[in-house]
Every structure is written in structure tokens, then in C-alpha cells.
Amino acid sequence: MANMLEIKLVKGLAGTRKDQIEVVKSLGLRKTNDVTTQPDNAATRGKIFKVSHLVEVTQR
Numbered sequence: 001m002a003n004m005l006e007i008k009l010v011k012g013l014a015g016t017r018k019d020q021i022e023v024v025k026s027l028g029l030r031k032t033n034d035v036t037t038q039p040d041n042a043a044t045r046g047k048i049f050k051v052s053h054l055v056e057v058t059q060r
Contacts (some may be wrong), residue, residue: 003040004060009033011054023047024054 009029013021027047028036037060038044048057 008035008056
């Protein structure tokens with residue numbers, strides 16, 4: 001099985017830019033403290049980089 005990343009939304013989306021909100025939604029996160037598991041690839045890493053101040057990432 002490929003490496004997976006566990007991504008948790010730790011800050012709310014109020015006051016963030018629309019493009020960042022769309023990235024968070026594309027990661028499968030909706031509310032604060034939501035957790036999702038995504039594959040560790042370049043596309044996911046790019047999304048995490050864009051919203052790194054809103055999420056917490058652990059390798060699974």
C-alpha cells in the first residue's frame with residue numbers, strides 16, 4: 001500500500017480566501033477537527049502547501 005497522509009483541519013475557514021476554502025473542500029474537510037486520509041503524492045502535497053496554516057498533517 002502506498003504512503004498515506006492523515007490531514008486534520010485545525011482552524012476554521014472564516015475569513016480565509018475563496019481559493020483556500022476550495023482546496024480544503026477538495027481535501028475532503030468540512031469542519032474544524034475533521035480528519036481525512038489522502039495518498040502521499042505531488043497533488044496532495046501541493047494542496048497541503050497552499051493551506052498549511054489551516055491543517056495539521058501526520059504520516060500514516
